[in-house]
Amino acid sequence: MALNPRCGAIRACRRVLERAFSLRKVHSIKDMENTLQLVRNIIPPLSSTKHKGQDGRIGVVGGCQEYTGAPYFAAISALKVGADLSHVFCASAAAPVIKAYSPELIVHPVLPSAVDEVEKWLPRLHALVVGPGLGRDDVLLRNVQGILEASKARDIPVVIDADGLWLVAQQPALIQGYQKAVLTPNHMEFSRLYDAVLRGPVDSDDRHGSVLRLSQALGNVTVVQKGERDILSNGQQVLVCSQEGSSRRCGGQGDLLSGSLGVLVHWALLAGPEKTNGSSPLLVAAFGACSLTRQCNHQAFQKHGRSTTTSDMIAEVGAAFRKLFET
Ligand SMILES: NC(=O)C1=CN([C@@H]2O[C@H](COP(=O)(O)OP(=O)(O)OC[C@H]3O[C@@H](n4cnc5c(N)ncnc54)[C@H](OP(=O)(O)O)[C@@H]3O)[C@@H](O)[C@H]2O)[C@@H](O)CC1
Ligand SMILES: Nc1ncnc2c1ncn2[C@@H]1O[C@H](COP(=O)(O)OP(=O)(O)OP(=O)(O)O)[C@@H](O)[C@H]1O
Ligand SMILES: [Mg+2]
Numbered sequence: 001m002a003l004n005p006r007c008g009a010i011r012a013c014r015r016v017l018e019r020a021f022s023l024r025k026v027h028s029i030k031d032m033e034n035t036l037q038l039v040r041n042i043i044p045p046l047s048s049t050k051h052k053g054q055d056g057r058i059g060v061v062g063g064c065q066e067y068t069g070a071p072y073f074a075a076i077s078a079l080k081v082g083a084d085l086s087h088v089f090c091a092s093a094a095a096p097v098i099k100a101y102s103p104e105l106i107v108h109p110v111l112p113s114a115v116d117e118v119e120k121w122l123p124r125l126h127a128l129v130v131g132p133g134l135g136r137d138d139v140l141l142r143n144v145q146g147i148l149e150a151s152k153a154r155d156i157p158v159v160i161d162a163d164g165l166w167l168v169a170q171q172p173a174l175i176q177g178y179q180k181a182v183l184t185p186n187h188m189e190f191s192r193l194y195d196a197v198l199r200g201p202v203d204s205d206d207r208h209g210s211v212l213r214l215s216q217a218l219g220n221v222t223v224v225q226k227g228e229r230d231i232l233s234n235g236q237q238v239l240v241c242s243q244e245g246s247s248r249r250c251g252g253q254g255d256l257l258s259g260s261l262g263v264l265v266h267w268a269l270l271a272g273p274e275k276t277n278g279s280s281p282l283l284v285a286a287f288g289a290c291s292l293t294r295q296c297n298h299q300a301f302q303k304h305g306r307s308t309t310t311s312d313m314i315a316e317v318g319a320a321f322r323k324l325f326e327t
């Protein structure tokens with residue numbers, strides 16, 4: 001008998017929660033559209049007066065004997081999004097393989113001891129994507145540390161992904177407080193980073209709070225936690241990207257995201273906060289890269305279903321970009 005009122009209270013409570021959630025959903029769709037509009041604002045117009053290089057010269061640091069696909073996916077995605085030149089700084093064993101995938105990429109076989117080589121190119125690069133297919137060799141990572149320090153000294157924006165995040169988890173001080181860094185961890189990489197920086201496990205019931213806290217603890221570095229919904233934060237604001245993708249989870253999608261983000265970060269910083277309505281340009285860029293990757297996944301899945309691969313997604317970049325950003 002005592003159960004009835006309690007059940008009633010639970011039902012009432014559930015109704016309130018359901019209402020709150022459905023309202024949040026409506027708001028989040030509106031927020032998504034508003035943020036997509038900010039992404040549109042940062043895209044530079046195509047113009048016959050520009051010269052090659054003006055729309056972006058991006059470098060990807062990654063690629064070893066085992067992993068040649070990841071840096072290729074990142075670098076070709078940067079070009080497909082609209083960068084003019086895309087460089088890959090990789091291990092010598094990976095270079096001929098990556099060159100053979102694409103004549104469009106400029107490939108430098110300079111890893112592991114690459115600091116001087118990359119430093120030579122830094123003045124000509126607008127953004128660096130560090131980590132796809134890099135590997136975790138100690139000597140290599142010491143060199144990548146040098147590349148990150150040189151990039152910071154020159155104020156070059158860096159997107160850090162995959163094994164680059166492994167390095168940051170060993171030495172968070174490397175990017176602590178660097179306002180031009182964006183970290184793009186997947187589920188595993190996020191847990192590793194969180195544990196290294198906040199000395200405790202992630203609260204899986206509070207993804208927003210976890211991303212916010214990690215960003216704050218890193219001195220407001222922008223963090224993009226990829227997953228069923230992508231959660232983005234710069235320690236002040238939290239954005240959620242739930243652009244429809246698909247349930248196909250082939251490897252390489254994160255590489256597409258990090259390469260696209262390299263270009264968008266450059267464009268966003270060039271456009272500045274006036275074009276992003278006061279929001280952080282890096283957050284807006286990250287939201288753009290997440291939406292684009294998920295839209296590519298959605299479109300590729302419509303055509304290829306279960307056999308969708310990242311190459312199929314890359315073939316969709318042009319159409320996905322038009323659909324999201326050139327409407
Ligand atoms: N074609 C190529 O060249 C590609 C190369 N790549 C390159 O590979 C390198 C290593 O990168 P990575 O992402 O495999 O390494 P890491 O973060 O240690 O994760 C490994 C473990 O994490 C787990 N796990 C992952 N997601 C999870 C989830 N959502 N939820 C739960 N668990 C999850 C999963 O555990 P499992 O399921 O096996 O137990 C898995 O074993 C790096 O250089 C990267 O760029 C890739 O870019 C792909 C394309
Ligand atoms: N469960 C999911 N549902 C929908 N989209 C997802 C899901 N998990 C990840 N994604 C999307 O897939 C893309 C890549 O995220 P993922 O977590 O697979 O990265 P990753 O593990 O680094 O990939 P990679 O294989 O390139 O290393 C992101 O755009 C993310 O939004
Ligand atoms: Mg990855």
